[in-house]
Amino acid sequence: MRAYARLALAGFRRHSIYRxxxxxxLATNVVFGVIRMTVLVAAVSAAGPIAGYDTATSAVYVWLGxxxxxxxxxxxxxxxxxxxxxxxxxxxxxxPWHLQAALFAEDVGRAGxxxxxxxxxxxxxGALLFPFRWPDPVVLPLFAVSAVLALATSFAVRFLLNAxxxxxxxxxxxxxxxxxxxxxxxxxxxxxxxFPGWARDALWSTPFPAMIQAPIDVFLERGSPxxxxxxxxxxxxxxxxxxxxxxxxxxxxVVVQGG
Amino acid sequence: xIEVRDLRREFTRTRKLGRFRRERTRVVAVDGVxxxxxxxxxxxxxxxxxxxxxxxxxxxxxxLVPTAGHVRVCGVDPARQRRELxxxxxxxxxxxxxxxxxxxxxxxxxxxxxxxxxxxxxxARRRAECVELLELGPFLxxxxxxxxxxxxxxxxxxAALLHGPELxxxxxxxxxxxLESKERLREFLAELHTSRGTTVLLTxxxxxxIERLCPRLVVIDRGRVLADGPLDALRAxxxxxxxxxxxxxxxxxxxxxDLPGVVSVRAELGGLRQHLSFRRADTTAAALIAAVAxxxxxxxxxxxxxxxxxxxxxxxxxx
Numbered sequence: 031m032r033a034y035a036r037l038a039l040a041g042f043r044r045h046s047i048y049r050x051x052x053x054x055x056l057a058t059n060v061v062f063g064v065i066r067m068t069v070l071v072a073a074v075s076a077a078g079p080i081a082g083y084d085t086a087t088s089a090v091y092v093w094l095g096x097x098x099x100x101x102x103x104x105x106x107x108x109x110x111x112x113x114x115x116x117x118x119x120x121x122x123x124x125x126p127w128h129l130q131a132a133l134f135a136e137d138v139g140r141a142g143x144x145x146x147x148x149x150x151x152x153x154x155x156g157a158l159l160f161p162f163r164w165p166d167p168v169v170l171p172l173f174a175v176s177a178v179l180a181l182a183t184s185f186a187v188r189f190l191l192n193a194x195x196x197x198x199x200x201x202x203x204x205x206x207x208x209x210x211x212x213x214x215x216x217x218x219x220x221x222x223x224x225f226p227g228w229a230r231d232a233l234w235s236t237p238f239p240a241m242i243q244a245p246i247d248v249f250l251e252r253g254s255p256x257x258x259x260x261x262x263x264x265x266x267x268x269x270x271x272x273x274x275x276x277x278x279x280x281x282x283x284v285v286v287q288g289g
Numbered sequence: 290x291i292e293v294r295d296l297r298r299e300f301t302r303t304r305k306l307g308r309f310r311r312e313r314t315r316v317v318a319v320d321g322v323x324x325x326x327x328x329x330x331x332x333x334x335x336x337x338x339x340x341x342x343x344x345x346x347x348x349x350x351x352x353l354v355p356t357a358g359h360v361r362v363c364g365v366d367p368a369r370q371r372r373e374l375x376x377x378x379x380x381x382x383x384x385x386x387x388x389x390x391x392x393x394x395x396x397x398x399x400x401x402x403x404x405x406x407x408x409x410x411x412x413a414r415r416r417a418e419c420v421e422l423l424e425l426g427p428f429l430x431x432x433x434x435x436x437x438x439x440x441x442x443x444x445x446x447x448a449a450l451l452h453g454p455e456l457x458x459x460x461x462x463x464x465x466x467x468l469e470s471k472e473r474l475r476e477f478l479a480e481l482h483t484s485r486g487t488t489v490l491l492t493x494x495x496x497x498x499i500e501r502l503c504p505r506l507v508v509i510d511r512g513r514v515l516a517d518g519p520l521d522a523l524r525a526x527x528x529x530x531x532x533x534x535x536x537x538x539x540x541x542x543x544x545x546x547d548l549p550g551v552v553s554v555r556a557e558l559g560g561l562r563q564h565l566s567f568r569r570a571d572t573t574a575a576a577l578i579a580a581v582a583x584x585x586x587x588x589x590x591x592x593x594x595x596x597x598x599x600x601x602x603x604x605x606x607x608x
Contacts (some may be wrong), residue, residue: 036403097367105427115448124350127404132365282354 034135035128041139052147055100063096063152067160081223086163087250093156093216094246101141101177102184104212106205110192115199123281130189130273137185140212165251172255174259176245177183193273196280208273218245237265245263290347290456290488291326296358298344309593318344321514331482333490333503335601336353342492346460363455379449383461386441387448388433388572395429398451404454412451413443419447422477439470446474456488463495475501481490494529496597508604516604524595527603532593533565533577548580
């Protein structure tokens with residue numbers, strides 16, 4: 031356990047080195063937040079609240095979404111995929127650790143740093159500049175749990191995308207499809223409640239809402255937080271288990287590249 | 290320490306024939322390799338590119354599951370007990386880094402200490418030893434990505450030794466290094482092997498590594514073991530002839546090819562330098578020198594052994 035804690039710390043340290051990149055990311059993030067905010071507020075103030083979203087709820091939705099997308103990493107990362115392609119993964123595979131757990135530990139460390147520079151600033155900015163709907167303080171710990179489950183789900187999905195390189199060697203096609211669809215499916219583009227009932231229900235039967243919409247719903251106290259947390263916990267566990275077996279199979283069947 | 294019997298590893302290669310049709314061919318990377326390495330041995334494992342060296346090493350470290358055969362390293366089955374084995378062996382891949390690219394070297398060491406659960410006292414002692422012998426001090430605080438190849442390699446070797454492995458597996462550790470860095474690394478590894486008794490398995494294309502470090506040589510080609518034995522014995526086997534080169538004060542009165550044990554003679558410098566080939570089975574260098582000295586005044590002499598490259602080349606040619 032200590033080893034994984036140390037790896038998490040290393041993940042935090044590694045990402046804190048690239049401060050410039052973090053701040054550039056933050057700046058882009060805020061600009062997009064302002065654009066999304068303008069569009070959504072224009073809609074809800076012209077037509078009145080849509081699906082329960084008024085200006086204050088919309089501010090929470092937009093700024094929390096902007097913060098969460100970098101915290102959970104909503105786009106497919108290629109760290110492991112790159113190592114599979116070059117064959118460097120051989121080094122990761124002979125360590126006395128479980129590779130999936132080790133990568134998750136590093137990702138938790140990265141996410142810890144992202145809380146400080148990517149999650150808190152946009153939310154604080156949104157809360158300062160716009161009417162902002164704060165929840166009952168007892169909800170905040172539930173939101174924290176939900177955010178961690180969102181991270182675990184996103185990690186599990188990214189791990190599977192990365193693991194696909196063991197077979198595909200080149201997963202960029204898969205990644206670009208993922209990167210286009212995910213913002214819509216997880217509730218970043220528009221709140222999932224804006225969709226017709228059948229589409230919303232269909233989406234909630236997939237893991238995607240667990241990554242963005244779920245923690246936002248917990249924060250906004252929409253519906254029972256327990257149902258939302260259960261959905262997230264289920265998908266995080268199911269996808270992690272799937273990743274576990276995929277890695278097992280990869281190690282049995284697959285060529286490790288290069289001499 | 291290492292016990293391999295009849296190891297076989299195949300890969301499936303798929304080739305496109307049409308839009309949907311695929312032809313699958315089996316490629317045999319390792320084809321019935323036997324290898325036994327006792328504790329405390331240093332073994333050189335050589336072979337041309339694609340001979341199956343790295344595949345063998347990946348099987349030995351538990352990264353690849355063998356298709357067939359019996360494999361035990363440190364008494365455990367690598368594929369099944371990969372994690373347990375990892376704590377007991379050290380591995381260095383010359384072409385891959387096991388250090389954290391963007392962290393200072395010292396932090397990689399600390400991380401590995403946690404990953405391998407090394408007791409604090411052992412860690413401090415081993416680390417201090419490596420820092421001193423490999424002169425890591427000046428760049429311990431430098432991020433790994435900024436290190437030169439020679440510096441990084443010294444870091445890699447240290448990283449593989451922090452948990453005090455019983456077996457050290459080195460896959461081309463001197464690749465790309467300059468002469469001085471190579472020499473420094475060899476010195477360190479030789480010291481490690483002799484003073485601490487660490488078992489070493491070394492693959493390399495630089496046969497000087499083997500000459501310096503490994504009394505025993507295993508040559509593999511196309512997935513099979515071509516030769517396995519002490520370097521000197523292999524040398525005697527593939528090239529039974531040695532050459533005595535003598536510089537004489539003046540050319541000999543009669544040709545020297547009638548001396549006992551001499552197979553052939555080549556004269557240079559108008560007879561002042563004589564190359565005498567002889568079989569080690571027939572005579573010794575000492576007896577031959579005495580015989581030459583009886584015929585002419587000797588100014589200087591040397592005995593030439595075939596270079597290790599030549600030995601290996603002949604082993605390949607023999608298949």
